Amino acid sequence: MPEITTPYVPGTPCWIDLSAPDQQAALDFYRDLFGWQGEIGPPEFGGYASCELHGKSVAGIMSAQPMGDQPPPPTAWTTYFATPDADSTARAITENGGTVMFPPDDIGTLGGMAIAADPNGAVFGIWQAKDFPGAGIANEHGAMIWSELSTRDPDRARAFYPAALGIDIGPMEIPGVEGMENYFGVKAGDRTVGGMAVQGEDSPEVPSHWLTYFAVDDADSTVDALIKAGGNVMRPPSDMPAGRMAVVQDPQGAVFAVITPRPL
Template sequence: MPEMKTPYQPGTPCWIDLVVPDQQGALDFYARFLGWSGEIGPPETGGYSVCMMQGKPVAGVMSAKAMGDEPAPPTMWTTYFASDDADATERAIGQAGGAVLVPAMDVMSLGRMLIAADPTGAVFGVWQPKEFHGVGLANENGTLVWNELNTTDKDAASAFYAAALGLETAPMEGAKDYFSLQAGGRTVGGLQETDRPNTSSHWLVYFSVEDADRAVAELTECGGEVVHPPFDMEAGRMALVKDSQGADFAIIAVRAPGTA
């Protein structure tokens, strides 16, 4: 079901957000490219924008200026994993060799969050829901469809996410050197060891599009950049791209099961 109405199972990617130098520029880009709607939020939330599609939350966008005197993070999408207890997950992250970058904190009455990095350097978030569960619409054109860890050390990453988030790694059928991440026996993401030069470990978000070739043409018209042009792979036709401020993401036209 693309519409999410209940809390996510612990260990499942449940939210994504982006910190950018130009918040309004990002809102304009994703509105034009993916069809999202969103506006800069009130001062009490640091201006945080919750982007919507079909009346459902799909992603967050925040201005780097809201960080105040803190160093601005890189312009990149962050994947958040659901947790029943953010403080317990924070302890598990430390015990498994990860680094907590932003300790667990309340986000008003919406939930409790933290930011961390795995032992190979990939940054991710943890979200304990209260009033806000996370992504309300997924797996439809213009929305989140996949979360993937590109890591410099597959074995270290696999051991970490098993210990910290309860995610099990298994070979992905039909995809050489690609692995599924499973929460409670259900596939919730992917993992591969990166071989791209000068690439550090990172989480990559995928957005669904109807036609990958048409989408990259539209992306460049919106000010984005194509990193790897569309190519066919097991799940469909995809491309690696950047938005107008340099944040990496992937687009994919998912192939229907049983089609060539």
């Protein structure tokens, strides 16, 4: 079991959470799809639910409710990147053309977080760990395995993320695979932790975004189960260089990907 036992390197995707109109329905859906266990949390944390797999935290699910005079957040998964200092990272985001949507705030003794958008509009979070380091399991069935930025302005993204988050974006090379000119690797330290895909002109309505990938043992059977539970398929299972993957929506509209990794 690939448990996370060391602190996350700054710039690494360390946590994901979902904002959904019907929090309990989302908890039920992902329990049945991935085997997660979670329940609505205490009122002092807004009912935030931390979902577990094999007794380890893997993701959060919260209710998409209006905050003050603001509309409710969109039904979407958010990727959080590890940072040693949320305040300085928030300043770097702003100084390099990004937007801090929710400024750094302490979540009890767990850590500090903020929500931001890059210059192209892709939303992400940052997490400064204290008592809670982030996801305790990755890269196995039902857990996050990959984070992917989809953008039409790769040059702007390649300038922003190294300066704001300290991550590098460069050519992606997979042995024996050609035609990766429009796909880039995202590195934190010396490890590739995600990717960047260049959007084509055939989907002008799709904004820049970060896409969460979950590892699954069988992409086809997982998609079948999702359909039976009321989800939608945006990109049916197909074979890719990294494995067999699909892009889907849960019943409330949150988009994510599933992938059965290709054996290395």
